[in-house]
Amino acid sequence: MTDQRTITLRLHADPAWIPMVQGVAEQCGAVFGLDHGKALRLTMAVEEILAYLAELTPQTPLELNVTPGASHVDTTFSFAARDADLWAMNITACGADCAEENLQAMGLLLAARMSDGLEAKRDGASVLLRLRMDRSYPGLDPRRAERFTPRGAASFRPALDPSLIKEACALATALYPQSIVPPDFRTPGRVVDRILGGELFGALAVDQGGNVCGFMTWEPLSATSVSFCGPYVFTAERAAVARGLTEHLVGAVARTPVAVILSRMPTEDLPREEFELLGTLPLTDADGASAPLNIWYRDMREDNGLAVWTHPELNAFLHAEYERLFLMRDIHLVSHQGEQVAGRSVFATSIQPEASQALLIPMLDGADASDTLRGHVQLLASEGYRNILVHLDLAHGWQAAMAPALLENGFQPRVLLPHAGQADVVVLQHVGS
Amino acid sequence: MLDLERLVPAHVRSFEVYTPSKPDQELMRLFRVDHLHRLNNNENPLGPPPEAARIIQGFPPRLTPIYPSGDAYALRQILAGRFGKSPDQFLVGNGSCEVISSVIKAFCAEGDNIVTADRTFAVYEWVAEFSGIEARLTPLREFGFDPDAMLAARDERTKILFVCNPNNPTGTWWDTPTLLRFLDAVDGRQIVVLDEAYFEFVEQAGFPDGMKLLEQYPNLVVFRTFSKMYALAALRIGYLCSSPAVVDIIRRTHVVYSVNALAQQAAAAALEGDAAFVAATRAMVTAGKERVLALCRELGLPCQCGEGNFVMIRVPCSDTLLYRKLMARGVMIRTMTGFRFPGWIRVSMAQGEVLEEFCGAMHDVLRA
Ligand SMILES: Cc1ncc(COP(=O)(O)O)c(C=O)c1O
Numbered sequence: 101m102t103d104q105r106t107i108t109l110r111l112h113a114d115p116a117w118i119p120m121v122q123g124v125a126e127q128c129g130a131v132f133g134l135d136h137g138k139a140l141r142l143t144m145a146v147e148e149i150l151a152y153l154a155e156l157t158p159q160t161p162l163e164l165n166v167t168p169g170a171s172h173v174d175t176t177f178s179f180a181a182r183d184a185d186l187w188a189m190n191i192t193a194c195g196a197d198c199a200e201e202n203l204q205a206m207g208l209l210l211a212a213r214m215s216d217g218l219e220a221k222r223d224g225a226s227v228l229l230r231l232r233m234d235r236s237y238p239g240l241d242p243r244r245a246e247r248f249t250p251r252g253a254a255s256f257r258p259a260l261d262p263s264l265i266k267e268a269c270a271l272a273t274a275l276y277p278q279s280i281v282p283p284d285f286r287t288p289g290r291v292v293d294r295i296l297g298g299e300l301f302g303a304l305a306v307d308q309g310g311n312v313c314g315f316m317t318w319e320p321l322s323a324t325s326v327s328f329c330g331p332y333v334f335t336a337e338r339a340a341v342a343r344g345l346t347e348h349l350v351g352a353v354a355r356t357p358v359a360v361i362l363s364r365m366p367t368e369d370l371p372r373e374e375f376e377l378l379g380t381l382p383l384t385d386a387d388g389a390s391a392p393l394n395i396w397y398r399d400m401r402e403d404n405g406l407a408v409w410t411h412p413e414l415n416a417f418l419h420a421e422y423e424r425l426f427l428m429r430d431i432h433l434v435s436h437q438g439e440q441v442a443g444r445s446v447f448a449t450s451i452q453p454e455a456s457q458a459l460l461i462p463m464l465d466g467a468d469a470s471d472t473l474r475g476h477v478q479l480l481a482s483e484g485y486r487n488i489l490v491h492l493d494l495a496h497g498w499q500a501a502m503a504p505a506l507l508e509n510g511f512q513p514r515v516l517l518p519h520a521g522q523a524d525v526v527v528l529q530h531v532g533s
Numbered sequence: 534m535l536d537l538e539r540l541v542p543a544h545v546r547s548f549e550v551y552t553p554s555k556p557d558q559e560l561m562r563l564f565r566v567d568h569l570h571r572l573n574n575n576e577n578p579l580g581p582p583p584e585a586a587r588i589i590q591g592f593p594p595r596l597t598p599i600y601p602s603g604d605a606y607a608l609r610q611i612l613a614g615r616f617g618k619s620p621d622q623f624l625v626g627n628g629s630c631e632v633i634s635s636v637i638k639a640f641c642a643e644g645d646n647i648v649t650a651d652r653t654f655a656v657y658e659w660v661a662e663f664s665g666i667e668a669r670l671t672p673l674r675e676f677g678f679d680p681d682a683m684l685a686a687r688d689e690r691t692k693i694l695f696v697c698n699p700n701n702p703t704g705t706w707w708d709t710p711t712l713l714r715f716l717d718a719v720d721g722r723q724i725v726v727l728d729e730a731y732f733e734f735v736e737q738a739g740f741p742d743g744m745k746l747l748e749q750y751p752n753l754v755v756f757r758t759f760s761k762m763y764a765l766a767a768l769r770i771g772y773l774c775s776s777p778a779v780v781d782i783i784r785r786t787h788v789v790y791s792v793n794a795l796a797q798q799a800a801a802a803a804l805e806g807d808a809a810f811v812a813a814t815r816a817m818v819t820a821g822k823e824r825v826l827a828l829c830r831e832l833g834l835p836c837q838c839g840e841g842n843f844v845m846i847r848v849p850c851s852d853t854l855l856y857r858k859l860m861a862r863g864v865m866i867r868t869m870t871g872f873r874f875p876g877w878i879r880v881s882m883a884q885g886e887v888l889e890e891f892c893g894a895m896h897d898v899l900r901a
Contacts, residue, residue, distance in 0.1 A: 346875075347873075347875055350870060350875040351651065351873040354870060354871050354872070354873045355658065355659070355871060355873075373849055373850055373851070373876075374850075374851050374875060374876050375851060376851055376854055398851050398870070398875070399851070399853035399854075399868075399870070400853075400870055400871065401853070401868070401870070401871060402554065402853060402856050402857075402868055403853065403856075403857060404554055404555050404560060404860075405555075405560075405563035405564075426854060426857040426858055426861065427857065428563045428564050428565075428857070428860075430563070
């Protein structure tokens with residue numbers, strides 16, 4: 101994801117370089133359009149990360165990339181790590197002599213707090229930490245709106261015109277509950293920048309008089325899936341506009357590598373007969389109010405089956421879900437049978453502060469998986485994260501084998517996402533977090 | 534170290550790999566069924582024609598060490614006789630899919646584009662895109678190719694216009710005046726490909742025969758295939774016909790020896806006294822359409838039934854979900870999401886008892 105404007109720095113995990121990294125972050129922040137406050141937060145966040153890495157993998161070669169996005173600045177730290185060193189990626193990781201209250205060990209969490217998103221990924225031996233810092237945009241002036249009668253039939257087109265996109269954001273915000281409108285819509289300038297920058301895609305319904313009748317947005321979720329918000333419909337007669345927008349989305353991703361589309365914030369206007377309900381995540385919003393989230397999906401191609409792994413303890417859940425969804429799978433059982441499991445377990449944590457959500461993804465199996473999970477839950481709960489989720493990719497037997505450790509620690513399987521990873525993904529949620 | 538990022542052009546990196554369906558045995562095991570009716574590929578289950586069957590059964594193994602005719606010499610003679618053309622007006626390919634690729638390679642360079650419809654046979658669009666050529670897609674109008682929209686989509690870099698007549702999957706077609714008006718408007722500025730893969734199924738009087746227009750329009754290229762009516766899909770053989778000058782150009786980008794000897798012989802035999810076989814197939818298709826239209830009335834489902842050996846049905850659920858449910862009953866249909874018709878399926882016509890099974894499965898699944 102480097103582009104020509106990326107600023108790259110090669111260095112070592114050594115605290116001596118903290119001032120240099122801070123300088124780079126501050127300068128890049130300013131040049132790439134962050135305001136002073138955001139640039140300062142970025143400066144503090146990179147300091148935390150470097151200090152953290154210096155303690156946990158001293159002197160490891162690092163590459164720092166700062167890249168301007170359409171509406172944000174991406175800062176990534178990448179480094180190679182042997183399995184034995186990867187445990188450092190656990191947000192609960194601690195140096196040999198660090199006590200649990202030692203804030204230094206919470207460097208990743210602190211960095212997450214200061215940023216607009218923190219993501220950790222591993223691909224073979226290379227590990228990537230990505231910090232997202234959003235540019236500031238003026239908020240939308242609250243306004244009232246009522247659904248109207250369009251002039252003539254609506255036509256459907258890609259959302260490219262900034263004034264129509266901003267109008268659509270304002271109408272969606274006025275007409276739909278906050279919980280199903282992406283926070284970005286309240287800063288329409290960001291939506292325009294993201295669409296024109298190719299990070300977000302949209303469809304608009306426009307009537308003969310040029311009035312915006314509806315809006316829908318989507319973005320890549322993985323290499324083969326997209327997630328969508330909407331459809332948002334502004335006319336009194338809603339079904340035809342909703343259907344047109346949804347068909348536009350399907351047409352846009354048909355004949356591309358996208359295999360499935362999944363809802364992120366579906367509205368009641370979604371033509372449900374065209375989709376399948378995967379389940380409902382009983383989420384809680386940042387203010388503590390209940391915000392259950394339906395997850396709808398549709399295949400873009402014929403699903404001709406897959407092989408997946410499962411642990412016996414998840415078998416009943418999976419069988420029931422596969423049966424209900426009419427998905428054909430060769431389910432192979434896997435469990436620990438007394439064999440030695442080497443090393444320590446590692447989980448990557450991705451954090452979305454505005455949704456009070458932390459997502460754990462297993463990176464490495466280990467005999468201590470249950471303890472590691474307990475530590476993660478304690479730490480995230482004490483940080484106030486209300487929604488703690490785990491994704492298990494059933495293409496990997498070792499991930500499936502983690503089921504008992506998850507169940508022991510209060511996680512429950514909630515939703516099965518077909519083809520959302522290398523194979524299907526099970527979402528587990530911590531109960532009572 | 535292998536550096537694929539650098540080796541692979543962007544238009545290939547972003548291209549979707551077409552995943553053909555798994556072998557029947559594997560599908561039957563997965564869906565736990567003991568039989569599978571393929572109503573997904575517009576094949577002709579009555580085939581092959583008897584003469585072709587005889588050739589296939591009698592193919593002497595001693596011939597396999599020997600290369601086939603590199604340019605389907607004998608078959609082109611037979612095609613020339615049948616259509617009243619000269620043999621050098623034909624180019625035979627490994628399925629008509631191969632000649633799509635040859636035409637695009639012959640006429641398009643980087644920066645050029647082709648024009649076709651958004652909801653038609655996908656291979657025109659695919660071959661263009663993985664060759665780095667822009668495919669301009671015009672929306673269908675009332676399920677049919679829109680000639681004005683196609684003409685308007687052209688610019689000075691447009692090289693080829695692809696028209697599928699009748700269209701797969703909608704079965705819509707241009708009549709002779711529409712086609713002539715289109716060809717006159719193009720006026721030789723672009724190559725016009727008329728894909729007549731389903732020509733032999735058509736019985737409509739006003740349906741244009743591209744073969745008869747080649748003298749008048751030297752920029753016209755007609756595609757035909759042995760995969761559909763002649764039921765030789767497994768052997769992969771199809772062809773194009775155009776003016777000698779145009780064929781001479783396309784031949785330069787066409788792989789010789791791509792069509793195997795058995796396919797060439799079987800195709801030639803398929804044309805011999807084919808009238809009875811064609812008539813029987815047409816009767817099966819007509820009866821099949823009546824049965825499927827009755828099903829649609831029974832279930833209150835809108836459908837789109839035109840020319841060709843297939844019918845599109847609007848279903849009251851996700852087409853991809855319906856696919857899985859029908860597969861679990863041993864019936865394989867084609868979902869239309871990939872054709873940009875979400876919520877529709879396409880069903881190929883087959884023998885009465887097979888379609889009866891399809892209708893029964895539809896009743897079970899949609900009433901459940
Ligand atoms: C319109 C159309 N053209 C061409 C083909 C490809 O045929 P062939 O088997 O000759 O490659 C098909 C097959 O589905 C088709 O529907």
